[in-house]
Amino acid sequence: MNMRILGALLSAILLTACSANEAAPIRSDAAKTPTVxxxxxxxxxxxxxxxxxxxYQPTATLDTPVQSKPGALEAANCELALEAHFEVASDxxxxxxxxxxxxGGRPPMVEPETGVLGEPGALAEAATIDxxxxxxxxxxxxxxxxxxxxxxxLLVNALLIGDARINNRTPADSAHPKWRSFTVVSGDAPSDCxxxxxxxxxxxxxxxxxxxxxxxxxxxAGINGTLIxxxxxxSARFIAIEGQISLGAYGQSVNLKVGQQLNLQYxxxxxxxxxxxxxxxxxLVFNLIEHLPITLFDRPLPIPQxxxxxxxxxxxxxxxxxxxSRLLFQxxxxxxxxxxxxSSDRQWLHIRLGNGETGWMSAELLARNLGEIxxxxxxxxxxxxxxxxxxxxxxxxxxxxxNLRDAPDTAFRVKRGLPxxxxxxxxxxxxxxxxxxxxxDGDIGWMALFTLTTRAVISSLPIDHEVPLPPIAQAAPTxxxxxxxxxxxxxxxxxxxxxxY
Numbered sequence: 001m002n003m004r005i006l007g008a009l010l011s012a013i014l015l016t017a018c019s020a021n022e023a024a025p026i027r028s029d030a031a032k033t034p035t036v037x038x039x040x041x042x043x044x045x046x047x048x049x050x051x052x053x054x055x056y057q058p059t060a061t062l063d064t065p066v067q068s069k070p071g072a073l074e075a076a077n078c079e080l081a082l083e084a085h086f087e088v089a090s091d092x093x094x095x096x097x098x099x100x101x102x103x104g105g106r107p108p109m110v111e112p113e114t115g116v117l118g119e120p121g122a123l124a125e126a127a128t129i130d131x132x133x134x135x136x137x138x139x140x141x142x143x144x145x146x147x148x149x150x151x152x153x154l155l156v157n158a159l160l161i162g163d164a165r166i167n168n169r170t171p172a173d174s175a176h177p178k179w180r181s182f183t184v185v186s187g188d189a190p191s192d193c194x195x196x197x198x199x200x201x202x203x204x205x206x207x208x209x210x211x212x213x214x215x216x217x218x219x220x221a222g223i224n225g226t227l228i229x230x231x232x233x234x235s236a237r238f239i240a241i242e243g244q245i246s247l248g249a250y251g252q253s254v255n256l257k258v259g260q261q262l263n264l265q266y267x268x269x270x271x272x273x274x275x276x277x278x279x280x281x282x283x284l285v286f287n288l289i290e291h292l293p294i295t296l297f298d299r300p301l302p303i304p305q306x307x308x309x310x311x312x313x314x315x316x317x318x319x320x321x322x323x324x325s326r327l328l329f330q331x332x333x334x335x336x337x338x339x340x341x342x343s344s345d346r347q348w349l350h351i352r353l354g355n356g357e358t359g360w361m362s363a364e365l366l367a368r369n370l371g372e373i374x375x376x377x378x379x380x381x382x383x384x385x386x387x388x389x390x391x392x393x394x395x396x397x398x399x400x401x402x403n404l405r406d407a408p409d410t411a412f413r414v415k416r417g418l419p420x421x422x423x424x425x426x427x428x429x430x431x432x433x434x435x436x437x438x439x440x441d442g443d444i445g446w447m448a449l450f451t452l453t454t455r456a457v458i459s460s461l462p463i464d465h466e467v468p469l470p471p472i473a474q475a476a477p478t479x480x481x482x483x484x485x486x487x488x489x490x491x492x493x494x495x496x497x498x499x500x501y
Contacts, residue, residue, distance in 0.1 A: 077139075077140060078139065078194065078196060081140035081142065082137075082142070082193070082293075085105065086293050086296055087388045089120060089296060090387040090389075090390060093120075094296070094386065094390055095455060099149060099150070100124060100125055100149055101117060101129060101132070101147065102122070102146070103117035103118075103119070103121070103122050103146055104121070104146070104147065105134075105135075105144050105146075106135045106142055106144050108132050108133055108135065108144055110124070110131070111130050111132070112129075116129075127151075127177075130167070131166070132165070132166055133163075134160050134161070134163065136163035136187060136189040136190075137163075137193060137197055138191065140193075143161075143197070144160065144161070145296065146159070146160040147159055147160075148166075150177070151178070153177060154177060154179070154212060155207045156206050157207070157298050159202070159296060159298075160201075161197050161201050162187075162196075162200040163188075164184060164186050164187060164200025165187070168181070169215070169272060181216075182214075183217050184202045184217060184236075185231050186199050186200040186201065186231045186232065187199075195291055197291045197292055197293070198291060199230055201229065201230040203228050204221075204226070205223075205298050205299055206224050206225060206226075210224070211223065211224040217229070217231075217236050217264075217266070217273075217274070218249060219236075219249050220248040220249065221248075222246040222247075223243075224243045225240070225242040225245060226241050227241075230288065231271070234265055234266050234267065235263050236271070237285070237288065238261060239284050239288070239289060240259070240261065241258060241284075241289070241301065249264070249273075249277065250274075254278045256281050258308055258338040259339065260283060260307070260308070261281065261283075261285065262281050263279075284304070284307075284371075286305060286371075286374060290303060294384045295385065296387070299457070300385065300386060300457055300460065301352075301383075301384065302340050302352065302383065302384060304352065305341070305372075306371030307339065307368070307369045307370035308370070309351060309361070309363075309367065310337070311332065311334065311367075312333055312366070313333045315331050315362070315365045315366065316331075316362075317329045317351070317353075317360065319359060319360070321347070321360045321378055323362075326465055328357070335354070336354070337351040337353055337361075338351065339370060340352055341375035343360070343378055344378050347364070348360045348363060349361055349366065349373075358380070383459060384457075385460040385461075386455065386457055390455040393425065393426070394425075394436070394438065394452040395422070395423055396420055396422045397453040398420060401417040401418055402417065402418045402447055403417055404418055404446070405447070406445065408435030409433055409435070409470035411470045418440055424447070424452070425438060425439040426454065427444070427461070428461050428463065428464040429458055429463055430446070430464065431463050431465050431467065432469065433470075434449045434450070436449060436458065437464055438452075446467075
């Protein structure tokens, strides 16, 4: 009896399954070939234009909607995938030539459509491109990263991150080079990875120590530092994160301090001119830019918190949030500084000077125009450093060889000479001289920066405060030089600061 019941049940299940299959409609997209994602492998030891393994998406048009997969991915998996993605991109594009665009991520959509920028490291002349759209970040697949190295006369480089579109607006008969005037429009496809950039953005950095003038979305932008441009709805956000930024439209000019942004409205999808006069700056909205890959910037720098602080008199800057910690500088009155974080007791602010140096100041001694300060810590974080092959390597560039010394001054003993072309690992920088601590095949010592070639960010190296002072040095700290002395983030790679690195 039981066997007969079991057999009947099995027959019913099979009949039901057959009926369901017969009734199911045939999907029109069932035979479509799935989109092939890029696969990134571990980068090679030296830069190369060809990744270890790469598969590319089919070409689409600039107007094709870009969709992101729903649902959040596990944060740890996202972070690991992004780190690998960024390191590959850095090795392929960070040191790209001027006058070219370089793709470090998923292929963008380009007009005119010539098949360029189809793989990480691919180059295309900037003058041959009229319009470009970069894809969003999608989980472990990565996203769009395009370095825009413009004509030398424009004095600016840029990085397009995630879902965003740029269009050249420089008239063909203009005396200015192409891309002196352009529009930027962010996409609306958020990433399913919480640690990835959530909105497409363009990061513009003036060449080291120089001022650039561009027309962006109909706004004349004077950039001596770092400016981020993105759009939301019918508004463009111009966000200052370093240096001095001036913005002008309809004959009215606004100066942005670091930690501020200017919001401008546009109408009818026309991004070539604002629909209003520039108003007053507001505090930057941190969550718009907190996940930007700062290690990929030509000049890596920490993202500031909303607002700024100012000295009203001479204020000591210290190495830690403690009155007994090492005194670094005495900063004179009238200095405007960006704020990076708060101490746990809220009594100290971690600040960044215009010259790129960072340290701690007593909050009660500063005039403040600040929003909510998110990061809270007591151990000073290291400044951002480049990735991959540009992170910590240097090469001896003196034909007769370079001297490795006991400490960072010519007054100290020479340990040995290092031959031309020898590679060393950068460990730290001097607190009082343009010297770096290096590891030369296991031998630790100090070398003058001018004897080395590197694309590492020298100001991102830790300072070795325990190094002995030279015999003629003054032990007392001096006032910090003015911001213009170092430009922005002074102490970047030597001996060629004019290169923008």
